Amino acid sequence: MGQFGIGQPVRRKEDVRLLTGKGRYTDDVHLEDQQWAVFVRSPHANAKILSIDTSAALESPGVTHVLTGADLRDGGVKPISADMNFTSREGKPMFKPERRIMPVDFARYMGEPLVLVLAESLEEAKAAAELVALDFEELPCVTATARAAEPDAPVIYSEHGSNVSVHWENRAPDEIDAIIAAAPHKVTVDLVNNRLIVAPMEPRCAVAAYDPADDRITLWSPTQGVRPAQASFAQLLGIPKEKLRVISDDVGGGFGIRSKRYPETAAVAFAARKTGRPVKWRGDRSETFVSDHHGRDQVNHCVMGLDANGRILALRLETIVNVGAYCGDNGPRLPIDGGGRIIPTGYDIEKFYFSVKPVYTNTVPTDTYRGAGRPEANYIMERLMDAAAQECGLTRDEIRRRNLIPLSKLPYRTQMNFVYDSGDFVGVMEETLKAADWDGFQARRAESEKRGLLRGIGIASFVEQAGGRPTEEMRVKLGADGAATVFAGTFSHGQGHETVYAQMVNDYLGVPFERIKFVQGDTDTTPPGGVGTFGSRSSMMGGVAVRRSCGQIILKGKRIAAHLMQANAEDVIFEEGLFRVGVSSVTIEEVARAAADPSKLPEGEKPGLDESNLFEREADLMNFPNGCHIVEVEVDPELGTVQIVKYTAVDDCGVVLNPLLVHGQVYGGVAQGIGQALTEDAVYDESGQLLTGSFMDYGMPRAHHFSHIEAHFDETQPCKTNEIGVKGAGEAGACGAPPAFVSAVCDALKPYGVKHIDMPLTPERVWRAIHSAKPRAA
Amino acid sequence: MRNFDYHRPTDIAAAARVLAEREDAKLLAGGMTLIPTLKQRLATPTDLVDLGRIAALKGVRREGNGLVIGAMTCHADVATSPVVREAIPALASLAGQIGDPAVRHRGTIGGSVANADPAADYPAGVVGLDATVITDRREIGADDFFTGLFETALEPGEIITAIRFLLPKRAAYQKFRHPASGYAVAGVMVADFGDAVRVAVTGAGPSAFRLDAMEKALGASFTPGALEGLNPDALELLTDMHASAEYRAHLVGVLARRAVAAIA
Ligand SMILES: Cc1cc2nc3c(=O)[nH]c(=O)nc-3n(C[C@H](O)[C@H](O)[C@H](O)COP(=O)(O)OP(=O)(O)OC[C@H]3O[C@@H](n4cnc5c(N)ncnc54)[C@H](O)[C@@H]3O)c2cc1C
Numbered sequence A: 001m002g003q004f005g006i007g008q009p010v011r012r013k014e015d016v017r018l019l020t021g022k023g024r025y026t027d028d029v030h031l032e033d034q035q036w037a038v039f040v041r042s043p044h045a046n047a048k049i050l051s052i053d054t055s056a057a058l059e060s061p062g063v064t065h066v067l068t069g070a071d072l073r074d075g076g077v078k079p080i081s082a083d084m085n086f087t088s089r090e091g092k093p094m095f096k097p098e099r100r101i102m103p104v105d106f107a108r109y110m111g112e113p114l115v116l117v118l119a120e121s122l123e124e125a126k127a128a129a130e131l132v133a134l135d136f137e138e139l140p141c142v143t144a145t146a147r148a149a150e151p152d153a154p155v156i157y158s159e160h161g162s163n164v165s166v167h168w169e170n171r172a173p174d175e176i177d178a179i180i181a182a183a184p185h186k187v188t189v190d191l192v193n194n195r196l197i198v199a200p201m202e203p204r205c206a207v208a209a210y211d212p213a214d215d216r217i218t219l220w221s222p223t224q225g226v227r228p229a230q231a232s233f234a235q236l237l238g239i240p241k242e243k244l245r246v247i248s249d250d251v252g253g254g255f256g257i258r259s260k261r262y263p264e265t266a267a268v269a270f271a272a273r274k275t276g277r278p279v280k281w282r283g284d285r286s287e288t289f290v291s292d293h294h295g296r297d298q299v300n301h302c303v304m305g306l307d308a309n310g311r312i313l314a315l316r317l318e319t320i321v322n323v324g325a326y327c328g329d330n331g332p333r334l335p336i337d338g339g340g341r342i343i344p345t346g347y348d349i350e351k352f353y354f355s356v357k358p359v360y361t362n363t364v365p366t367d368t369y370r371g372a373g374r375p376e377a378n379y380i381m382e383r384l385m386d387a388a389a390q391e392c393g394l395t396r397d398e399i400r401r402r403n404l405i406p407l408s409k410l411p412y413r414t415q416m417n418f419v420y421d422s423g424d425f426v427g428v429m430e431e432t433l434k435a436a437d438w439d440g441f442q443a444r445r446a447e448s449e450k451r452g453l454l455r456g457i458g459i460a461s462f463v464e465q466a467g468g469r470p471t472e473e474m475r476v477k478l479g480a481d482g483a484a485t486v487f488a489g490t491f492s493h494g495q496g497h498e499t500v501y502a503q504m505v506n507d508y509l510g511v512p513f514e515r516i517k518f519v520q521g522d523t524d525t526t527p528p529g530g531v532g533t534f535g536s537r538s539s540m541m542g543g544v545a546v547r548r549s550c551g552q553i554i555l556k557g558k559r560i561a562a563h564l565m566q567a568n569a570e571d572v573i574f575e576e577g578l579f580r581v582g583v584s585s586v587t588i589e590e591v592a593r594a595a596a597d598p599s600k601l602p603e604g605e606k607p608g609l610d611e612s613n614l615f616e617r618e619a620d621l622m623n624f625p626n627g628c629h630i631v632e633v634e635v636d637p638e639l640g641t642v643q644i645v646k647y648t649a650v651d652d653c654g655v656v657l658n659p660l661l662v663h664g665q666v667y668g669g670v671a672q673g674i675g676q677a678l679t680e681d682a683v684y685d686e687s688g689q690l691l692t693g694s695f696m697d698y699g700m701p702r703a704h705h706f707s708h709i710e711a712h713f714d715e716t717q718p719c720k721t722n723e724i725g726v727k728g729a730g731e732a733g734a735c736g737a738p739p740a741f742v743s744a745v746c747d748a749l750k751p752y753g754v755k756h757i758d759m760p761l762t763p764e765r766v767w768r769a770i771h772s773a774k775p776r777a778a
Numbered sequence B: 001m002r003n004f005d006y007h008r009p010t011d012i013a014a015a016a017r018v019l020a021e022r023e024d025a026k027l028l029a030g031g032m033t034l035i036p037t038l039k040q041r042l043a044t045p046t047d048l049v050d051l052g053r054i055a056a057l058k059g060v061r062r063e064g065n066g067l068v069i070g071a072m073t074c075h076a077d078v079a080t081s082p083v084v085r086e087a088i089p090a091l092a093s094l095a096g097q098i099g100d101p102a103v104r105h106r107g108t109i110g111g112s113v114a115n116a117d118p119a120a121d122y123p124a125g126v127v128g129l130d131a132t133v134i135t136d137r138r139e140i141g142a143d144d145f146f147t148g149l150f151e152t153a154l155e156p157g158e159i160i161t162a163i164r165f166l167l168p169k170r171a172a173y174q175k176f177r178h179p180a181s182g183y184a185v186a187g188v189m190v191a192d193f194g195d196a197v198r199v200a201v202t203g204a205g206p207s208a209f210r211l212d213a214m215e216k217a218l219g220a221s222f223t224p225g226a227l228e229g230l231n232p233d234a235l236e237l238l239t240d241m242h243a244s245a246e247y248r249a250h251l252v253g254v255l256a257r258r259a260v261a262a263i264a
Helices: A015-019 A055-059 A069-074 A120-127 A172-183 A227-238 A263-275 A285-291 A333-342 A374-392 A396-403 A423-436 A438-451 A497-509 A539-566 A590-597 A659-679 A732-748 A763-773 B012-021 B032-039 B075-080 B084-088 B087-096 B102-107 B110-116 B120-126 B212-220 B245-263
Strands: A035-041 A047-053 A065-067 A114-121 A132-136 A183-198 A205-211 A216-220 A244-247 A281-282 A293-306 A312-324 A352-360 A454-463 A471-478 A484-488 A517-518 A571-576 A577-581 A584-587 A609-616 A626-636 A641-652 A707-714 B005-007 B025-028 B047-050 B060-063 B066-070 B132-136 B139-141 B146-148 B160-166 B170-177 B184-190 B197-202
Touching: A035 A120, A035 A263, A047 A114, A047 A352, A055 A065, A055 A120, A065 A120, A065 A263, A065 A517, A065 B075, A069 A263, A069 B120, A114 A120, A132 A396, A172 A293, A172 A312, A172 A352, A183 A374, A183 B012, A205 A263, A216 A227, A227 A244, A227 A263, A227 A609, A263 A281, A263 A423, A263 B005, A263 B139, A293 A374, A293 B146, A312 A333, A312 A374, A312 B160, A333 A352, A333 A374, A333 A659, A374 A454, A374 A732, A396 A423, A396 A454, A423 A438, A423 A454, A423 A626, A423 A641, A438 A454, A438 A626, A454 A732, A471 A497, A471 A539, A497 A517, A539 A571, A539 A577, A539 A584, A539 A590, A539 A609, A577 A590, A590 A609, A626 A732, A641 A659, A641 A732, A641 A763, A659 A707, A659 A732, A707 B102, A763 B245, B012 B047, B012 B102, B032 B120, B060 B084, B066 B084, B066 B110, B075 B087, B075 B102, B075 B110, B084 B087, B087 B120, B087 B170, B087 B184, B110 B120, B120 B146, B120 B160, B120 B170, B170 B245, B184 B212, B184 B245, B197 B212
Parallel strands: A035 A281, A216 A244, A312 A352, A484 A517, A641 A707, B005 B047, B025 B047
Antiparallel strands: A035 A114, A047 A132, A065 A114, A183 A293, A205 A216, A205 A281, A293 A312, A454 A626, A471 A484, A471 A609, A571 A577, A577 A584, A626 A641, B060 B066, B066 B160, B132 B139, B132 B160, B170 B184, B184 B197
């Protein structure tokens, strides 16, 4: 309905505020009498802490307090313990080392916070931090993923005797191995899913104040949902959650890592209560590099057997995932529940074996990052499909056509017990092939060749899961003046919720778009069942709850309207902002005004039009966004550089609520996916120092790395498990871009017999692939 | 950043005086390198002497068969200067390839040359175009100026006032950008002065250097083909996380050939 309704390319309400510098971020919070916090971090990757001497720091000018892990422990601060319990096939539980907010015995990664210095100014705190004397005994360390799983690698936690947390398997491998051994075609690929630094534009921040009058701490911090942050930080501090108010103002990017429990945040909240004065910590960019959780970091060994016609018979996957020094909130869960459960993505494969070994290393923990396991899973499947095409002598589109789950097989129950309710995987691929002019590629390749460039085209067909945690609460309130307010349990940190929820309320209730306000990010006003924004969940989880809240408003509105029009509530029809019975009608604005006036209400009706809905989904009824991305590249064979020249995406994210916003999600996801495939790589050296510790060394992709991205939607298959038909959109690009890009570069290098290059495809790697194929030039 | 005294002299002598008198005074040009160093507390000077108000240090002028660029001229001004573009288009192009627009509007030629970053572009220009570094005390020839990794012939307290470039008959600069920083993984300036050819390389070694074999070959035949087989010896080049010495040696060869091809 109308120009601001669902499906319209409405411009973002929040942009004028954000683009004119009127956003309010945590760093904009300045409290009277605040102390500045600086953390002293471990310079070593693995070390026994022999002593911590804070006396010189305490005497430094302006210093108010210096706190160590012992102070936190004695003050009742609990260690972070991850809420997951995977077991091996024999029933052996996983090993989860204790993660103290600031450890007192061992430092397990370079950058781990050990001491908190508080001073009147940031400069004084920094100067004093240099005076904290730490004495260590350095221990052997391990940082590399595959290395950590080797039997002779240094073992970080001797009490466990191995760096492998658990060997998780979905089943016994024997039957699968037998099928693969007997298969007419067999392919093997070994992959590295490179480690990434997430680097949201806003660095991490925390400001906390303690009010002794009601014994309550208020914590300002960028999160992805204030309710989970409230529950988890209250638990860490050992206080009831009512005693902790969490406020997240505007947040400059989350990408998954902002929703995690960080030791610094807990320490700041503790310090505010302990010292009785507000505390402010603003992480700087260098701290972001070493202490924000990193993303990805897997190695995969994958084997697949196919029949003579190129139909997949069975699949065997082994993954080692580097979870860093501790078990992050989601670390080991990502390849198992996040990625593992979506395997075999869109392909019709009944037999597969999947094993995961999460390994501890002396690196900062890895955790959710845009896609959280699904980009890794799709990368595995797509690299396998390319290898299979070559092995079976089929084109890359044909091998996929033969193995994708056809529309006729839906709903389709996967081996991991998901039910794909909707999705025309083959149809989406055909559309993409057409939009990308796949068939006309040879002419373009010939044209590039004239300019001395190798042109390649690559394809990826992907499926992911979206929806995340199965509950969400949203509240919609109509004031006496007819203006609406949405109180969100989800948390927009760049996604544009202020706009899209307003479109929905405008559509459902007929309240003018500009009269819809948006409130989020404060546990004093966020609905108690609020969860937050991650896992591409807000459109479905928040969206359904908004729709149902609006439905509740309409129901009550009908009763009030009926009373005003002296009719039966059952006879009232609500349409486009009007309650009608026969020829008489009242507007929703009039009903809202009446709702505030007890004299105008039917017997027993409570005043107000203020409804909240706690949407509870059956846990496995996620939605399954899918799509196909095709990339074309030109490689300069002399330099090894790769330039994207054409990018075509068709995404099925169900019903598109706002194409502008969803395009933004696709572009952003693609940019992050291309970043992973082309330039980004977090590298630790053997002594555990982060070599890529700044943007001078860590390759963030730039605008010139991209071409125009042509993004289309396939809206023919709305999601059947939620009443608005939406599927997630946030993580699709990060799933499609890396495999499509690698496929394209390998296609360009086909004349050299190159089958695979590990990400990131740096110029030197590409050059080496070319030159190791040819006899080396002098 | 630690506290320091800030000075903003309007002439070179006054700047030199502060440098001489204060315990650990440092010159501040555009601050592109110095300010991050201060923020990370890697340098803690007692005094900063901002050269930004000294008019004599700014600007570009022709002087006989030379082009003189004031030390405080920013990269963007060099890149867009009609005088530079006419006299040595390759130098304008080099300046235009430095960093990003913000860096080009703050960073200066004097700061870049004094800093002698192994991956900076100007050193290839200075050495390749046979420039002279003019200071408040003397003139230093390009071949004597860069002495090692972040090291130059400058003495403590010496101030670069300008750089004088010789006008070549033709010259070209080719750069391979570092994917993260934008600096040169390798950069090659080829300049033909009629009686001599100079080939200068940056990014690949501890400091800018010349390639004699390539210079001789181009002196005999100014064609890309003349450079075949003359890549520098990888053993003398840098290896880091981003590029091995072997790859750098290869890049230098490709860039040199492309530079020659662009002007042959
Ligand atoms: C993000 C980024 C990207 C960059 N990319 C590139 C690139 O691609 N290529 C490239 O070549 N460079 C690059 N640079 C470097 C930049 O272009 C500057 O040239 C360099 O940082 C020097 O900066 P500045 O002129 O502001 O000098 P400052 O930082 O102010 O000073 C640098 C040093 O030189 C000394 N100094 C300054 N002026 C004089 C003088 N007249 N006499 C004696 N000593 C002096 C100072 O005391 C200081 O030690 C980049 C820098 C950044 C921050």
